[in-house]
Amino acid sequence: MTIHELAEAYRRGETTPSAVAEAHLARIAALDAKVGAFLTVTRERALAAAAAADARWRAGAPRGPLDGAPLALKDVLCTKGVRTTCGSRILEGFVPPYDATVVERLEAAGAVLLGKTNMDEFAMGSSTEHSAFGPTRNPWDLGRVPGGSSGGSAAAVAAELAAGALGTDTGGSVRQPAAFCGVVGLKPTYGRVSRYGLVAFASSLDQVGTFARDARDTALLLGAIAGHDPRDATSVDAPVPDYTAALAGGVRGLCLGVPREYFGEGIDPEVARAVREAIETLRGLGAVTEDVSLPTTDYGIAVYYVLAPAEASSNLARYDGVKYGLRTPGAKDLIEMESRTRAAGFGAEVKRRIMLGTYALSAGYYDAYYGRAQKVRTLVRRDLEAALARVDVLVAPTTPGVAFRLGEKADPLAMYLNDVFTVPTSLAGLPAVSLRCGFSAAGLPVGLQLIGRALDEATLLRVAHAYEQATGWLARRPALA
Amino acid sequence: MISREDVAHVARLARLALEPDELERMRAQLDGILAYIDQLRAVDVAGVEPTSHAVPLVNVMREDAVVAPFPQEAMLANAPDRVGELFRVPRIIED
Numbered sequence: 008m009t010i011h012e013l014a015e016a017y018r019r020g021e022t023t024p025s026a027v028a029e030a031h032l033a034r035i036a037a038l039d040a041k042v043g044a045f046l047t048v049t050r051e052r053a054l055a056a057a058a059a060a061d062a063r064w065r066a067g068a069p070r071g072p073l074d075g076a077p078l079a080l081k082d083v084l085c086t087k088g089v090r091t092t093c094g095s096r097i098l099e100g101f102v103p104p105y106d107a108t109v110v111e112r113l114e115a116a117g118a119v120l121l122g123k124t125n126m127d128e129f130a131m132g133s134s135t136e137h138s139a140f141g142p143t144r145n146p147w148d149l150g151r152v153p154g155g156s157s158g159g160s161a162a163a164v165a166a167e168l169a170a171g172a173l174g175t176d177t178g179g180s181v182r183q184p185a186a187f188c189g190v191v192g193l194k195p196t197y198g199r200v201s202r203y204g205l206v207a208f209a210s211s212l213d214q215v216g217t218f219a220r221d222a223r224d225t226a227l228l229l230g231a232i233a234g235h236d237p238r239d240a241t242s243v244d245a246p247v248p249d250y251t252a253a254l255a256g257g258v259r260g261l262c263l264g265v266p267r268e269y270f271g272e273g274i275d276p277e278v279a280r281a282v283r284e285a286i287e288t289l290r291g292l293g294a295v296t297e298d299v300s301l302p303t304t305d306y307g308i309a310v311y312y313v314l315a316p317a318e319a320s321s322n323l324a325r326y327d328g329v330k331y332g333l334r335t336p337g338a339k340d341l342i343e344m345e346s347r348t349r350a351a352g353f354g355a356e357v358k359r360r361i362m363l364g365t366y367a368l369s370a371g372y373y374d375a376y377y378g379r380a381q382k383v384r385t386l387v388r389r390d391l392e393a394a395l396a397r398v399d400v401l402v403a404p405t406t407p408g409v410a411f412r413l414g415e416k417a418d419p420l421a422m423y424l425n426d427v428f429t430v431p432t433s434l435a436g437l438p439a440v441s442l443r444c445g446f447s448a449a450g451l452p453v454g455l456q457l458i459g460r461a462l463d464e465a466t467l468l469r470v471a472h473a474y475e476q477a478t479g480w481l482a483r484r485p486a487l488a
Numbered sequence: 489m490i491s492r493e494d495v496a497h498v499a500r501l502a503r504l505a506l507e508p509d510e511l512e513r514m515r516a517q518l519d520g521i522l523a524y525i526d527q528l529r530a531v532d533v534a535g536v537e538p539t540s541h542a543v544p545l546v547n548v549m550r551e552d553a554v555v556a557p558f559p560q561e562a563m564l565a566n567a568p569d570r571v572g573e574l575f576r577v578p579r580i581i582e583d
Contacts, residue, residue, distance in 0.1 A: 104562040198543045211541050240548040309525045329575050331566035344578045346505035365502040381538030383531050388539055419517055420524055436542020
């Protein structure tokens, strides 16, 4: 059931948060050995929260629609007293002394947190194969990846191990796994949601996002976590609209831009067809469409793979074997201790990005790589902003293809190129959502991406909701035993 | 092309003790990624301002108020090695 359906069932007294939490914990125990979505299950904390929610619903005084909702958190969000791994060995034994703001806000809304989900190490990857704890598998086909880096959260929602989840998106890490797993994944505007307690990867791009089964649940989750936080100086101090109220209204009169560069060579014809059909559906509902061009689209990946590794190389310097996490014993001096600890604690992809970023920032290369990439980032941003000055929303595929097989993209660059349609939006800081718009012949979900103006998540959710209401895609569920 | 010496130098800067075979593999992979990134050289960026931050925010101020810090014990609890209220590390300076 969705979060809003659960709240309705609680209100009518048909079930209780405790019964629902128990059912989800039982389903995790039965199925997660196959899926691998969770790294840590917080059974006691969940049941205690559920019991408190039971009492509030019984008394007729719930905190809101999220009261008693069973949710999961990507293991990059700090949870007080619950180990937080970032999918890495280097954080071995680390137990945060505080909760991330988004965790505090969900618990304040009454959410029942079931546990922490698997991810590519430090959110670097597009398949959840780069986790030190083994991969997560796609509930629609266990031989395929769930996408990444928030693959555990996406798979947990798709497999109904949780009603909703939080992830993080730096270059597509919410939207791409949402597309691969057939759930709704929203990356809010940069700054819409606090990053306090989110373990940093690339600070100018990282943003907490949501996974849910439909647009209505997405509105509930975003409404709970959005808003200014004095503990994150980059969080935007702007009012949070009522996203649920904004779902109504339909798409009549909205202008949707179709960027031609997102339908070029390299896109799977099954994906292109499903997205084009979705655009036709939206036209049938009264939206008007306009062709637009985003000529800098192809530079996105190159810009991203300078800037994100550069920021990561700086952010990940903190893992030095001194304050928390792993330390390799037996070193004769401090530098040797740090170098051996980091070599043992980081996986191959994280090392590659630290090296790439360190190189791009090193003496003699700074202007050629970092400085130039920051300027091209401006051009990418201007392209998107100019298009969104003419149209209300951009509609495009989320990914060039459907979920790929485990091990299929062994070459780092091939993996990076999977994010070609999600990275430009991240560089521009704009909100975007991925939702299910059909299936491939092999039964794998296809993701439709909606990209909006800064802080205009409400319009994205309104379009997503109208599309969901007009189509029957959400009825299909993965055939997990 | 990035040389093996460059890779070894960057690994030292990044505090990563790479094995010889890892160093060579890293060199080849970085070479491929940097060749891809080199397409940015073809872009005309004359007069373009750099973007360091997608949202226009400058000088965010807050009240200079005293708040309770995290307790010392909470900050030390995750240390891999400590002595009393100190983090312990291997020798930094010679006798």
